[in-house]
Amino acid sequence: MAITNNYKGFAPVTPTELASKDADPDFGGNLNRSVQELNKNYAIDATITNSYAEGYVNQFGASSQYSTNEQRFVQSMIQESININGITVRYMPRNGLYTDSVWNERPESTFDRGLQLPMLLVSTAGFEGEGDIMTQYGIEFREEVILSLAIPRFAELYDAYETTLDSDRSLYERSRPLEGDLIVIPFGRTANNINQYTPKVFEITRVTTYQDGAFFQMGDNYQYKIKARLFELSGEDLNFTPTVVKHDTDGTSKIIVDSDHGHIYDAKQLYDSIDNDTGIADIAKDSDTISDVYADNHELEKYSQEHEVYDNKGEALKEKPKTVVSDYTARAFGYPSVISNLDDI
Amino acid sequence: MAVFGSLFNNISIRRRDGKVIPVPIAYGPRTKWMEAHKTFDKDEAMFEKLLPRMSYEVVAMNYDQMRKIGNAQKVIGIPGEATDRTQRMSAPIPYNLDFSLYIQTKNLNDGWQIIEQILPFFTPSYTVRVRHYPVDFDSDTPIMVNEYDMPFTLLATTWSDDWTGEVDSRRTIEWVLEFQTKIFMAGPAKTTSVIYDARAILSVPTPGTDVSQMSRQSSQFGVEVGYAAINDSETSMFENDSDISPNIINTTDSDGNVVKIIRDVEEL
Numbered sequence: 196m197a198i199t200n201n202y203k204g205f206a207p208v209t210p211t212e213l214a215s216k217d218a219d220p221d222f223g224g225n226l227n228r229s230v231q232e233l234n235k236n237y238a239i240d241a242t243i244t245n246s247y248a249e250g251y252v253n254q255f256g257a258s259s260q261y262s263t264n265e266q267r268f269v270q271s272m273i274q275e276s277i278n279i280n281g282i283t284v285r286y287m288p289r290n291g292l293y294t295d296s297v298w299n300e301r302p303e304s305t306f307d308r309g310l311q312l313p314m315l316l317v318s319t320a321g322f323e324g325e326g327d328i329m330t331q332y333g334i335e336f337r338e339e340v341i342l343s344l345a346i347p348r349f350a351e352l353y354d355a356y357e358t359t360l361d362s363d364r365s366l367y368e369r370s371r372p373l374e375g376d377l378i379v380i381p382f383g384r385t386a387n388n389i390n391q392y393t394p395k396v397f398e399i400t401r402v403t404t405y406q407d408g409a410f411f412q413m414g415d416n417y418q419y420k421i422k423a424r425l426f427e428l429s430g431e432d433l434n435f436t437p438t439v440v441k442h443d444t445d446g447t448s449k450i451i452v453d454s455d456h457g458h459i460y461d462a463k464q465l466y467d468s469i470d471n472d473t474g475i476a477d478i479a480k481d482s483d484t485i486s487d488v489y490a491d492n493h494e495l496e497k498y499s500q501e502h503e504v505y506d507n508k509g510e511a512l513k514e515k516p517k518t519v520v521s522d523y524t525a526r527a528f529g530y531p532s533v534i535s536n537l538d539d540i
Numbered sequence: 541m542a543v544f545g546s547l548f549n550n551i552s553i554r555r556r557d558g559k560v561i562p563v564p565i566a567y568g569p570r571t572k573w574m575e576a577h578k579t580f581d582k583d584e585a586m587f588e589k590l591l592p593r594m595s596y597e598v599v600a601m602n603y604d605q606m607r608k609i610g611n612a613q614k615v616i617g618i619p620g621e622a623t624d625r626t627q628r629m630s631a632p633i634p635y636n637l638d639f640s641l642y643i644q645t646k647n648l649n650d651g652w653q654i655i656e657q658i659l660p661f662f663t664p665s666y667t668v669r670v671r672h673y674p675v676d677f678d679s680d681t682p683i684m685v686n687e688y689d690m691p692f693t694l695l696a697t698t699w700s701d702d703w704t705g706e707v708d709s710r711r712t713i714e715w716v717l718e719f720q721t722k723i724f725m726a727g728p729a730k731t732t733s734v735i736y737d738a739r740a741i742l743s744v745p746t747p748g749t750d751v752s753q754m755s756r757q758s759s760q761f762g763v764e765v766g767y768a769a770i771n772d773s774e775t776s777m778f779e780n781d782s783d784i785s786p787n788i789i790n791t792t793d794s795d796g797n798v799v800k801i802i803r804d805v806e807e808l
Contacts, residue, residue, distance in 0.1 A: 293556050298648040303557040327579060331568040331642045332593045334575045336585055337710075393582040401708035422708050425588035429646035430553070430561040439582045457583045458590060465559040519543055520687055521669035524661055 219394075219438040221453070222381055226283040226313045266415045273417045274345040281315040284342070286353075287377040287435060288367045305432040306377050307367060310356040314421070315343040316380075324424065340380070340397060342421040344372065346404065349419065371419065372402050378423055379437055394437040394452075397423035433459045541567060544639050544721065545596060547666060547692065551657050553592060553650045561592065563654060568595035568642065592645040592654065600638035604722065607634035615672075617684030617729055625731045627684050632672065632724035639692075643715040648701070651713055655697070658717065662694035672726040684729055693720045 287309035291301035317340075324339035349372060357364055369376075376399050383392020400423060404416035436459045439452035450456055504512045545565055553561040578584040609631045617627035641658075645651040672686045699715040743762020745754055754760075 295647075295649055300647045300649065302647040302649055303555050303559075327576070329572060329575060330589075331595045331597070332589065332644060333566070333570065333595075334578050334584075335589045336579075337588060391580070393585045396586055424708075424710070427589055427591050427646050428587045429591040429650070430555060430559055439586070441582060452583050452586065458587065465561050518670050518674040519546070519668050520671060523667040523669065523689070524663070524665075528661065 219381065219384055221435065222285065222379075222384065222394075222437055223311055224283075225385065226278075226311055265413050266417075269413050270345065270347065270415070270417045274348055277315040277343060277345055277348075277418070278313050281313045281343075282380065283311050284314050284381070285309050285379040285435060285437075286312045286372070287379065287433065288369055288373070289375045289377070290363075290366045292366075302429070303431075304375075306434060307360075307363070308435045309377075310352060312344060312349065312352055314378075317341040317343050317420075336425050338395070339400075339422065339424045342378065342423060344419045344421060346371075346417060346419060372399060372421055374399050374402060377426060377433070378421070379435065381437060384437075389440075390442045394439060396426040396428075396433070398426040399423045428458055428462060430462050430465060432463055436460065541598065543668065543670060543690070544692065544719070547668075548594060548596075548641065548658065551594070551654055553645075553653050561650075563592045563594055563643075564590070565594040565596065568597040592643070592650050594641060594643045594654070596639055596641045598637055599640050599718075600636075602636045602638075604634040604636045607722065615686060615726075618686050619682060619684070625682060627682070627729040627731050629672075629684070629729045630727050632726040635723050635725055637721040637723055638695075639719040639721060641717040641719065643717070645713050648713060651699070651715055655715060659694070659697070662692070664695075665691035665693045667691045672724060673729065688724055691722055693722075694718075695720055 287306040289301075289304050289306055291304040293303050294301045322338035322340060325337040328335045328337050350370070353369055357368065360367055378397045378399060379394055380397060381394045383389050384394065386392055399421055401421075403420045404418070405411075405420075409416070436452060436454045436457065438450065439457070440448050441451050442448045452459070454460060506512055545567060548563075548565050551563045551565075553563060555561065611631060613631040614628045615631060617629065619626060643651060643654050645654065667689050669687050670690045672688065673683045694717060696718040697715065698718075699713070701711070701713045702709075703711050741762050743760035745751055746759045746761060749758065
């Protein structure tokens with residue numbers, strides 16, 4: 196008996212509408228939502244190989260009890276499950292030419308454009324981590340996620356990505372997702388309440404293949420368990436900037452993050468005060484512009500030296516007080532009496 | 541508070557790839573609900589936080605008995621302009637303010653770069669000169685421009701780096717620098733009359749009067765031995781008795797008060 200589906204009053208979203216929801220041309224298409232994409236991924240050649248010969252002898256460890264066929268089957272089920280329930284994220288491999296071998300760190304890291312990967316957001320009830328914490332430096336978003344990625348899918352997509360890198364290939368070679376690499380999750384990119392969500396940049400803190408409760412099932416591990424935490428930006432170059440638009444209630448919208456706006460852009464601008472050839476600070480450039488986009492410290496300086504003062508009626512006084520009148524220590528070190536500008540040093 | 545922060549607002553980090561990263565500084569304590577707004581600031585919520593970063597706060601305020609002078613002592617105000625009325629205030633109260641400066645970085649190298657931009661300047665104090673009264677609430681009120689030297693003394697430098705533990709746990713690198721500042725808390729300024737003309741007069745009682753019987757009402761004979769005065773253009777005038785030595789003219793006004801006419805100073 197043939198089963199006939201008969202849906203009435205059901206208007207699926209058209210492909211055009213779906214495409215318009217990806218209001219982020221930099222991010223590309225959505226790997227998971229496109230049925231065509233999904234179908235393409237499962238055009239796997241079915242080569243069934245049974246290998247039960249002498250199954251009662253443990254020749255190759257526990258895995259010899261299971262056939263490759265079963266493992267492939269589980270693997271493809273997991274991959275399909277990730278594709279159906281998962282999200283498309285952008286994976287950005289870390290590149291750092293210089294490693295500080297004294298402090299064992301790599302401050303000058305850049306992140307190339309990367310590639311899209313389908314991953315399953317394992318944490319379904321919200322972010323892991325401590326949440327939003329008030330610290331001495333203001334609010335911190337201590338958000339963590341656990342992501343799941345099919346092992347062969349990573350190899351397949353990443354290998355394809357590597358072939359596009361040409362001469363840079365050696366810088367970005369990966370046989371698995373690496374700790375320190377970035378994952379951009381485009382939260383709310385296709386949501387109806389798009390104004391409520393923000394794409395977030397996560398840094399991988401740990402990658403394992405041993406899953407809780409899924410330890411060498413059928414003799415194999417099938418997915419990477421990726422723990423990631425929101426990235427702390429410290430002047431690194433991200434060569435991919437998701438577009439973030441702020442929609443106001445009056446119907447207007449404003450781009451606040453893209454390749455020309457936001458912290459990722461600001462971090463790139465920090466080069467500007469340095470002459471590329473000599474490596475010396477170019478004081479002809481106004482460092483106020485540089486420092487204010489990233490630090491905004493001049494307000495404090497102004498406040499200490501000549502801040503606006505208001506009288507009893509709330510009107511600003513003409514006179515701006517000068518609190519600091521001299522700076523002995525700066526003078527002793529040969530600097531101008533009161534340092535108010537990076538260029539003075 | 542702002543002065544303390546302004547000492548550290550020009551610190552930057554230099555990376556090997558040529559980046560100069562200015563280190564933001566802000567007063568740490570803040571209103572929670574204002575900060576919570578950032579949760580929906582899309583550019584803020586993209587990242588956990590931006591580093592490097594510095595903040596500071598006042599952690600203690602103690603009376604400093606070593607610097608206190610007697611209550612009867614007054615501080616005479618230095619007028620901002622020549623035409624200002626002279627002001628005075630009671631001796632200011634000395635206090636020690638303890639600040640903590642927090643520095644958080646992602647990399648150790650960044651942190652040491654910041655530290656090496658701070659420590660050499662504190663020997664162990666960094667001294668600036670500040671005004672007792674930076675401003676008055678009313679522009680019409682003249683303000684005293686008296687200044688004092690305010691040292692910021694670096695008392696301690698500590699850091700913490702929790703690099704051990706689980707591989708995927710958070711690592712925080714943080715320095716804490718403790719400073720002490722010696723400040724004065726100045727009370728209200730009072731306006732006093734201006735003495736434009738001050739003279740020393742040598743005088744003797746009128747003949748036949750016993751000195752012990754004299755009062756402020758008594759007539760005297762004497763000469764002016766000199767005077768100091770200022771005129772409208774702020775120029776001081778000094779004289780001595782060899783130039784001018786007018787006799788004192790004693791007279792009595794209609795109310796019976798003794799009026800001593802010394803000299804008509806035309807300049808005033």
